[in-house]
Every structure is written in C-alpha cells, then in structure tokens.
Amino acid sequence: MHVLVLGGTTEARRLAGLLVETAPAGARVTSSLAGRVAGPRLPPGEVRIGGFGGADGLAAWLRTHRVDALIDATHPFAGTISFNAAAAAAATHVPLLALRRPGWVPGDGDDWHPVDSLAGAAAALPALGRRVFLTTGRMGIAAFAGSDPLWFLMRSVDAPDPGTPCPARMEVLLDRGPFTLEGERRLIDRHRIDVLVTKDSGGDATAPKLTAAREAGIPVVVVRRPPVPPGVPVVGAPEPAVAWLREQPTVHWP
Numbered sequence: 001m002h003v004l005v006l007g008g009t010t011e012a013r014r015l016a017g018l019l020v021e022t023a024p025a026g027a028r029v030t031s032s033l034a035g036r037v038a039g040p041r042l043p044p045g046e047v048r049i050g051g052f053g054g055a056d057g058l059a060a061w062l063r064t065h066r067v068d069a070l071i072d073a074t075h076p077f078a079g080t081i082s083f084n085a086a087a088a089a090a091a092t093h094v095p096l097l098a099l100r101r102p103g104w105v106p107g108d109g110d111d112w113h114p115v116d117s118l119a120g121a122a123a124a125l126p127a128l129g130r131r132v133f134l135t136t137g138r139m140g141i142a143a144f145a146g147s148d149p150l151w152f153l154m155r156s157v158d159a160p161d162p163g164t165p166c167p168a169r170m171e172v173l174l175d176r177g178p179f180t181l182e183g184e185r186r187l188i189d190r191h192r193i194d195v196l197v198t199k200d201s202g203g204d205a206t207a208p209k210l211t212a213a214r215e216a217g218i219p220v221v222v223v224r225r226p227p228v229p230p231g232v233p234v235v236g237a238p239e240p241a242v243a244w245l246r247e248q249p250t251v252h253w254p
C-alpha cells in the first residue's frame with residue numbers, strides 16, 4: 001500500500017502522523033511539499049519536495065510509485081495543485097480525497113468585507129483604511145504594488161523574492177504561526193493598523209488576528225476560497241480522512 005499526501009499544511013502533517021501510526025506492515029506514507037518555504041516543518045513518513053511538472057507529471061509519479069490513494073491536504077488557496085490532483089487521479093483511477101480545514105465564520109461585532117481575489121482586496125482597501133496589516137503571504141504581494149499611498153505591515157514566513165513588485169510603503173515582518181491574541185493585539189496597536197487583509201484560510205493557528213481586529217473595531221478584508229474541483233469528496237479534518245481511506249475498496253488499511 002502506498003498513500004501520497006499532498007501537503008504544506010498543519011493538517012497534512014497531522015494526517016501523515018495518523019497514517020504512519022496506523023499503517024499496516026510494509027505500507028508507505030509519502031508527503032509531498034512544494035518546496036516554497038525554506039526550512040519546512042517535515043511530516044512523519046517519507047517526504048518528497050518539489051513540483052511534479054503539472055497534472056501529467058503527477059499522474060506519472062502516481063504510476064511510477066504505485067500509489068493506491070491520493071489525499072490532497074494542501075492549503076485551501078493552493079488551487080493549481082488541487083486541480084492537477086483531480087486530473088491525475090482521474091487519469092490513473094487512483095481514489096482522491098480533499099482535506100480542507102473549515103473556513104472562518106464572522107461573529108457578532110465583526111466588520112468583514114469578502115472579496116474574490118487579492119486584486120479585489122487591493123481594490124477594496126482605499127475605502128477602508130490607510131495602515132494595512134497584510135497576512136495573505138508573499139506570493140501574491142504584487143497585487144498590492146500599486147496601492148500608494150497606503151502603508152503595509154506584511155507578515156509572511158519568508159521575504160518576497162527579490163525583484164517582486166511590492167507596495168512602496170511596506171514593512172516586512174517575518175514570522176510563522178501559531179500566533180497569540182496578545183501578540184496580534186500588540187501588532188495592531190503598535191503599528192496603528194486600521195484594516196486587516198486575510199485569506200479565509202480557516203484553522204486556529206492564525207485566527208487570533210480576527211479576534212484582535214474585532215476588539216480594535218477595524219474592518220477585515222477576507223479573500224474567499226477557490227472551489228474544490230468538482231466531484232472530489234471533501235473532509236474537514238485528518239481523522240475522517242483516515243476513515244475515508246479505510247472505506248476504499250482497493251485500499252486495505254486497518
């Protein structure tokens with residue numbers, strides 16, 4: 001038996017741990033990482049790093065490594081790899097599951113402004129504030145490059161690549177979650193933040209910024225998730241993903 005987990009998330013690491021714990025003798029659990037982050041937290045089991053070369057490359061990998069089940073536990077905003085996984089699974093008849101942590105839901109006192117893209121977020125900002133706490137990651141920073149005269153506190157795991165178009169007025173804060181409510185309050189206060197931008201990533205590790213924004217009475221621009229590819233079953237946590245694996249007729253997982 002060989003299970004491939006497309007990873008890069010906390011849930012993917014937890015899932016790999018559960019699979020390694022429950023694996024029958026001789027079974028393989030491989031996690032795949034894109035290789036975007038320098039010094040990633042590695043999951044238990046085998047790990048491979050780097051792109052496959054599109055849907056065809058992933059399909060070839062599934063065949064060559066005799067993969068019996070594929071679990072796409074990538075970040076809800078990693079849309080390309082999820083569609084590649086759907087195409088590769090269909091081409092190879094390997095059963096595919098998507099593991100997506102649930103999205104966030106606004107509560108009383110929240111002032112959320114949903115948008116469909118980073119470009120939509122950039123367009124919404126001038127009407128909402130001047131000093132922006134930007135938490136959408138370094139990869140899409142170019143969407144905010146023309147946002148003069150707004151000021152940005154841009155928090156990300158790694159710095160933007162040299163040469164990437166960035167906002168003219170920006171401070172980069174390199175940090176990786178989980179974040180605390182106290183820490184998020186301090187950032188908002190110290191930098192006189194008046195608007196927060198986030199993806200609807202879901203999960204607890206980065207949710208305290210939403211509470212801190214609510215307490216501070218500042219608006220939050222929330223980028224909606226891209227859809228899961230049609231026809232792919234979805235679970236919200238690692239445990240049901242293991243249950244799904246056990247239900248697959250071609251997989252013998254105890």
Ligand code: NAP
Pocket residue numbers: 006007008009032033034036049050051052053054055057058073074075077078079080081082084136137139199
């Ligand atoms: P993406 O746009 O969906 O993928 C771009 C390309 O990166 C894919 O076509 C694939 O290259 C490669 N790739 C992505 N995930 C991979 C994986 N797990 N294993 C091997 N190759 C992978 O993804 P992204 O938004 O750049 O995110 C990259 C990774 O970072 C994902 O694994 C995701 O879980 C993690 N992540 C993303 C975010 C986010 O906000 N997007 C946040 C936290 C973590 P090939 O076509 O060559 O196979």
